[in-house]
Amino acid sequence: MKISNWQLFWLMATVEISMTIWLTISSTIHIASQDAWISLIMAGIVGMAITYSVTKLSSLFPSLTIVQFSQRILGKWVGRTVCLLYLAGWYTVAAVILRVMSEFLQQMLFHNTPSWVISIIMITAMIYINYKGGIEGIARFSEIAGPLFILGIVLTLLLNITNLKLKLLLPVYADTGLLPILKGSLRNASFLGESIIIMMITPFLLKPERSLKPALVAILFPSLLVTVSTIMVITTFGTKMGGQLFYPYFTMVRFISFLDFVQNMDVWIIFIWIFSVFVKLSLYLFINSYGTAQLLNVKNSKSLVLFVAAFLFIISLIPSNAVSVMEYADRVWIKYVFPINIIALPIIMLIVGHFRRVQTRCE
Numbered sequence: 001m002k003i004s005n006w007q008l009f010w011l012m013a014t015v016e017i018s019m020t021i022w023l024t025i026s027s028t029i030h031i032a033s034q035d036a037w038i039s040l041i042m043a044g045i046v047g048m049a050i051t052y053s054v055t056k057l058s059s060l061f062p063s064l065t066i067v068q069f070s071q072r073i074l075g076k077w078v079g080r081t082v083c084l085l086y087l088a089g090w091y092t093v094a095a096v097i098l099r100v101m102s103e104f105l106q107q108m109l110f111h112n113t114p115s116w117v118i119s120i121i122m123i124t125a126m127i128y129i130n131y132k133g134g135i136e137g138i139a140r141f142s143e144i145a146g147p148l149f150i151l152g153i154v155l156t157l158l159l160n161i162t163n164l165k166l167k168l169l170l171p172v173y174a175d176t177g178l179l180p181i182l183k184g185s186l187r188n189a190s191f192l193g194e195s196i197i198i199m200m201i202t203p204f205l206l207k208p209e210r211s212l213k214p215a216l217v218a219i220l221f222p223s224l225l226v227t228v229s230t231i232m233v234i235t236t237f238g239t240k241m242g243g244q245l246f247y248p249y250f251t252m253v254r255f256i257s258f259l260d261f262v263q264n265m266d267v268w269i270i271f272i273w274i275f276s277v278f279v280k281l282s283l284y285l286f287i288n289s290y291g292t293a294q295l296l297n298v299k300n301s302k303s304l305v306l307f308v309a310a311f312l313f314i315i316s317l318i319p320s321n322a323v324s325v326m327e328y329a330d331r332v333w334i335k336y337v338f339p340i341n342i343i344a345l346p347i348i349m350l351i352v353g354h355f356r357r358v359q360t361r362c363e
Contacts, residue, residue, distance in 0.1 A: 013150070020191045
């Protein structure tokens with residue numbers, strides 16, 4: 001199973017845009033008000049810096065996943081502990097996304113359908129693509145889902161131009177200040193930090209030595225789209241309503257009416273959004289299955305797909321409601337996973353790994 005760098009771009013871009021545009025706009029506006037777009041620019045810079053460091057780390061050991069090279073860099077037991085931290089993060093975030101997706105679809109489209117039924121349908125599709133196509137199948141599907149979703153976003157942004165009131169962006173910086181702007185960037189930056197998945201994907205690339213450029217562009221492009229979307233939300237609803245809406249971009253799409261002909265675009269956006277979330281969840285199922293198999297020395301990772309999928313489903317049922325699931329981002333992901341798994345550990349492994357490679361060459 002090998003994927004091209006073009007497929008890597010669409011895989012990462014689809015993974016990043018699918019949730020950032022849904023779950024980060026409202027919280028950023030709530031904290032940074034009309035300067036939320038500045039927060040998102042800062043978050044994009046942080047996301048690209050993280051992507052640069054993890055891509056450079058993976059390039060030191062292009063044929064190994066983090067499960068393997070972490071043990072080579074840090075030693076067997078420390079390395080395995082690090083692997084457990086990453087797998088714990090990937091397992092929990094996959095379950096959270098599954099729950100958020102099912103709750104959202106139940107709320108918007110399937111009012112009388114239990115959310116767990118929606119989750120089972122999604123998991124069945126995830127299991128199928130992992131068994132039949134693996135990482136290659138997921139990457140190929142992202143080449144369809146990614147462009148469709150991004151095209152839908154761009155189209156809705158263009159159609160919403162007539163609803164904008166640019167004066168709602170003023171004043172710039174004066175009413176907010178640096179601290180709220182920095183604080184507002186945390187959630188989006190942490191979501192963009194999901195680019196650490198490249199540490200599991202690099203061994204499956206046809207040309208891993210050329211992965212840096214597509215990886216960086218895959219973060220830059222979604223960052224720009226989310227920034228523009230946030231500006232659109234602010235200039236459509238204002239900061240007070242924009243910061244209170246649970247899904248502000250989706251609400252904005254509902255307001256679109258062009259010549260009384262183009263309406264109800266929310267249904268189409270949800271439809272193609274499901275495809276992008278499917279890519280994200282399928283990729284996490286692959287990463288968790290493959291990483292767990294390597295950690296347990298199981299030769300055939302596909303033999304664990306069914307068990308991992310069942311475990312994700314069970315975890316997704318634990319929270320009592322969607323609000324408690326959303327709190328995961330603030331209480332766990334941003335507070336622990338972001339500073340430890342996404343920032344600190346990759347930097348430490350990059351420094352130690354580079355030092356050990358230089359030392360090995362000298363010997």
